[in-house]
Amino acid sequence: METIGRDLREMQRIPLAPAHVDAIRAAGTRRRYPAGALLAEVGAPADRFVYVEEGEVEVVNPFTGERLVPSTLGPTQFMGEISLLSGGTWTMPMRAAADTTVVEVPRDAMLRLMAEVPEMSDIIITVLAARRRRQIESGDGMLVLVGEETDRGVRRVAEFAARNRIPYRSHPLGSAEARTVATSCGTHADAPLVVFGRDLVVADPTPEAVARLVGLDQDLPEEDAFDVLIVGAGPAGVAAGVYAGAEGLRALVVDDTAIGGQAGTSSRIENYMGFPTGISGADLVWRGEVQAMKFGTRFVMPRRVAALEELDTGGFCATFANGQRVRAGAVIVATGVQYRRLPIERLAEFEGAGIYYAATENEARFCRDTEVVVIGGGNSAGQAAMFLSRAARHVRLLVRGDTLATSMSSYLSSRLEADEAITIEYGAHVAALHGDDALAGVTIRSAAGERHLPTCAMFVMVGAAPNTGWLSGLVALDDKGFVLTGQEAGAASPFATTRPGIYAVGDVRAGSVKRVASSVGEGSVVISAVWNDVRGGDRHGGAR
Numbered sequence: 001m002e003t004i005g006r007d008l009r010e011m012q013r014i015p016l017a018p019a020h021v022d023a024i025r026a027a028g029t030r031r032r033y034p035a036g037a038l039l040a041e042v043g044a045p046a047d048r049f050v051y052v053e054e055g056e057v058e059v060v061n062p063f064t065g066e067r068l069v070p071s072t073l074g075p076t077q078f079m080g081e082i083s084l085l086s087g088g089t090w091t092m093p094m095r096a097a098a099d100t101t102v103v104e105v106p107r108d109a110m111l112r113l114m115a116e117v118p119e120m121s122d123i124i125i126t127v128l129a130a131r132r133r134r135q136i137e138s139g140d141g142m143l144v145l146v147g148e149e150t151d152r153g154v155r156r157v158a159e160f161a162a163r164n165r166i167p168y169r170s171h172p173l174g175s176a177e178a179r180t181v182a183t184s185c186g187t188h189a190d191a192p193l194v195v196f197g198r199d200l201v202v203a204d205p206t207p208e209a210v211a212r213l214v215g216l217d218q219d220l221p222e223e224d225a226f227d228v229l230i231v232g233a234g235p236a237g238v239a240a241g242v243y244a245g246a247e248g249l250r251a252l253v254v255d256d257t258a259i260g261g262q263a264g265t266s267s268r269i270e271n272y273m274g275f276p277t278g279i280s281g282a283d284l285v286w287r288g289e290v291q292a293m294k295f296g297t298r299f300v301m302p303r304r305v306a307a308l309e310e311l312d313t314g315g316f317c318a319t320f321a322n323g324q325r326v327r328a329g330a331v332i333v334a335t336g337v338q339y340r341r342l343p344i345e346r347l348a349e350f351e352g353a354g355i356y357y358a359a360t361e362n363e364a365r366f367c368r369d370t371e372v373v374v375i376g377g378g379n380s381a382g383q384a385a386m387f388l389s390r391a392a393r394h395v396r397l398l399v400r401g402d403t404l405a406t407s408m409s410s411y412l413s414s415r416l417e418a419d420e421a422i423t424i425e426y427g428a429h430v431a432a433l434h435g436d437d438a439l440a441g442v443t444i445r446s447a448a449g450e451r452h453l454p455t456c457a458m459f460v461m462v463g464a465a466p467n468t469g470w471l472s473g474l475v476a477l478d479d480k481g482f483v484l485t486g487q488e489a490g491a492a493s494p495f496a497t498t499r500p501g502i503y504a505v506g507d508v509r510a511g512s513v514k515r516v517a518s519s520v521g522e523g524s525v526v527i528s529a530v531w532n533d534v535r536g537g538d539r540h541g542g543a544r
Contacts, residue, residue, distance in 0.1 A: 014127065015076045016051075020120040024051050027113055028105035033096040039079060040094040042142045042197030043213055046087070049110040049124075050079035055100025059140075060093040062198035063184045068140060072097055082128045084110070085293035088215025091135070091142050091167065093197065114294070121294065129290060132165060141167025143210065146178045147192030149366070152352045153205045154192045159352075160207035162362040163258035163265075164301070165286050166214055207302050216301055220326055226252045227534045228527075229318055229328035231305050232467070234261020235281075235516045236506025237334030238288040239523030240530075245295025247531050252326065253297060256304035260285040261336045262507070263516050265358030266380055267387035271409060272516055281516070282360065288520075305470045316501065329534035332526060333471065333483055333497070333504040336519075340463030342375070346433045354439020356459050359384035364391040367457045371396065373442060375430065376461035377404055382412040384459050389421040396453070398428045398444065400462075430458065466508050475499045482510035495526040501533055 016024070028051070033039060039050060039057060050057075052073055061068040073079060079094055084107060105113070114121035135141050143161060148154045148170045161168045171177040174190060182189040185201050194205035196213045203209075211217035228244055230237045233255035244251035258264060259282070266281035275284075289299060304321040308331065311317055315329045339357050341347060347355060356363045359374070364387065372392045374385045377399040385397045397416065403426070404413040416422050425446060432443035434452070441454045466481045475497040476484045483504035486494040488511070495503045505522035507514050512522070 014123055016078070016120060016123060020117065020123075021051065021076075023113055023117060023120070024049070024105055024110075025103050027109050028103040030101065030103050033100045033102065035096055035098050035100075037096045038093060039096060039100075039102070040090040040092065042091060042093050043089050043200050046081055046083040046090050046215070047107045049084060049105045049107065051103040051105070052077050052079070053101045053103060055102075056097040057094055057100060057102075058097040060095045062093055062142065063180060067097070068092075069138075078124070078127075080124065080128055080131075082132045082290065083215055084128065085125075085290065086215065086299060087218065089213065091214060092140075093142070111296070115296075125290060125294060132167070135167035136165065139167070139169050141169055142197050143168035143214070144181055144195045145170045145193070146181060146195075147173040149173070151192035151205075154194060155352055157194055157202075157205050157207060157210050159358070159362055160210060160258060160302070162360060163260060163282060163358075164211075164216060165259070165282070166210070166216075211302055216299070217303065218298075218300055220252075220300065220324060223317070223325050223327055225315075225327045226250045227328065228252075228330045228332060228530050229254070229316070229326060230332045230334055231255075231318075231470075232261060232334035232336055232506070232508070233259045233285070233289070233299065233301065234334060234336045234506060234519065235263050235285055235288070236336070236519035236523035237261070237332070238285050238292060239520040240332050240334060240505060240526060241292035241297040241299070241523075242288055242295065243524045243527040244530065245292050245297035247527055249527070249531060249534065251292075251297045252328070253292070253299045254303040254305065254320075255299075255301045256321075257302055259289050259299070259301070262338065262380065263519075265360060266383050266516075267359055267361075268383055269516060270411070280360075284516070307472055308470060308474060309472070310474065310499070310501075329501070330530045331502045332523075332530065333468070333475075333502065333508055334506050334519075334523060335467035335470075336507040337464040337466050337514075339376075339461055340465050342430070342460055342462070344430060344433055350433055350435065350439045350458075353437065354435065354455075354457055355433075356457065357461070359387055359459050359461075363457070363459075364388060367392045369393050370457065371453065371455050372457040372459065373398060373430065373444075373453065373455050374459045374461065376459075377401060377407045378461065379408055379412060381459075381461040382408050382416055384461055385416060385422050386412070386419070388459070389419055392421075392457075395422045396444075397422060397424045398430065399424060399426050400429055402426045433458075464507065464514070468508060475502055475504070478510045480510075482512075483508055484510050493526075493529040495522060496529065503530065 057073040059068045179189045194202040227249040228251045230253040241253045263281035268278045270278040306321045307319045371394045374397045385395045389395045428446040430442045431445040434441040489498045506519035
């Protein structure tokens with residue numbers, strides 16, 4: 001299955017061309033670091049690109065002070081992380097292993113240079129993506145979690161980090177690794193803990209706090225102005241971000257959870273063109289995010305739009321849940337849908353402690369050698385069942401209807417029926433939940449009656465409720481809450497709403513196909529209408 005970035009062992013040694021190096025030297029400043037000097041500290045702004053001319057640079061284990069990984073960077077190689085594109089922070093401490101001479105280029109100047117020299121940009125971005133892939137796969141991330149298996153708050157941080165491709169390490173409470181981390185940070189050895197590097201202990205372990213540390217939730221100037229505000233970072237929103245940036249629009253993408261939207265919870269997408277061996281939804285959309293950042297599109301999350309208003313002077317003003325406001329000449333609604341919460345007593349009590357709305361590696365770790373329940377009859381539920389069957393002893397797929405033919409792709413339903421580790425129960429649903437602090441079992445009700453099933457995990461992937469409450473009546477919705485566009489909205493563009501300057505793409509749009517490929521297409525095509533809106537002189541209020 002396709003993954004993010006190419007193999008680091010292949011990519012880390014590809015040198016820049018002599019012309020690229022000359023351009024870097026012309027744009028940068030030569031600096032010399034003595035052996036032992038830090039070139040990058042965890043949590044510091046990733047504000048420069050560093051090309052190594054002489055010497056050696058190593059990654060440091062902040063808890064021991066020793067070299068963390070065996071490989072180092074030498075002459076003709078460069079320091080950098082994918083956060084260079086977004087203006088985030090360094091996530092790996094870097095130290096001169098010997099007296100080292102480098103050329104440092106400020107971030108803004110480097111991004112301009114990469115835009116002017118696409119061949120150099122290709123090499124740099126591919127290497128940065130490969131490094132991030134290695135961090136994720138090897139568990140070398142400087143975000144360290146202790147007690148994920150017992151503490152719901154730490155588990156929420158783990159889910160946020162995994163979905164946003166933030167590398168992290170997780171240690172069980174009471175383990176030797178956990179005690180080492182606690183001793184180094186000066187905290188209690190038996191308490192849950194979230195720490196970034198060694199010194200940045202997160203007192204309130206929330207996704208918002210972690211996002212600020214790694215530079216995902218960046219401060220924006222009050223009432224900052226953009227050409228287009230894209231609300232939602234699923235396939236449609238990220239595709240819009242790619243094309244907006246490519247067309248020279250100043251674009252901001254915000255999401256209240258993570259990159260990927262509902263597609264980001266899909267463990268394996270096999271029917272997206274160009275990926276014959278399949279790709280996870282998170283990896284697919286992450287590639288799009290990197291592509292959009294290359295063109296200058298900004299991403300901020302978790303950031304929820306609480307209200308949207310049209311300005312008398314033209315354009316729109318969005319108010320976020322934290323009270324901050326931004327202006328935009330146009331708005332693209334790409335908030336997608338969310339799985340419906342089942343009307344079962346104690347559901348909220350077990351959310352995050354046995355009740356899940358995504359099936360990724362993060363959740364699968366808690367399902368090993370157990371029997372799990374998946375609820376739903378669509379592709380997402382089928383993909384989750386297939387994925388979880390690799391870790392769980394058995395997967396029970398509960399479908400309210402009497403067939404999968406109308407809601408699931410044929411290739412997927414055929415695999416489910418042939419897999420001995422998966423049982424499909426038609427006309428069945430969960431009637432009750434059982435457990436103390438975490439889910440321990442469910443009551444399944446069907447035509448045959450009721451029975452108790454011991455389980456520690458239930459995955460809910462049913463229904464599609466549109467995320468449109470924040471629109472404050474600005475645009476017309478259908479009777480289910482989906483945004484009306486095109487002819488139904490009396491608009492010329494198929495993605496225009498009843499309010500000029502506001503567009504809707506992807507699953508949130510009434511009548512959309514509800515497939516990743518169609519969402520990507522809609523997000524790409526809508527930018528031509530947006531460009532005419534904000535650059536054609538019809539509207540005002542966006543950045544110029």
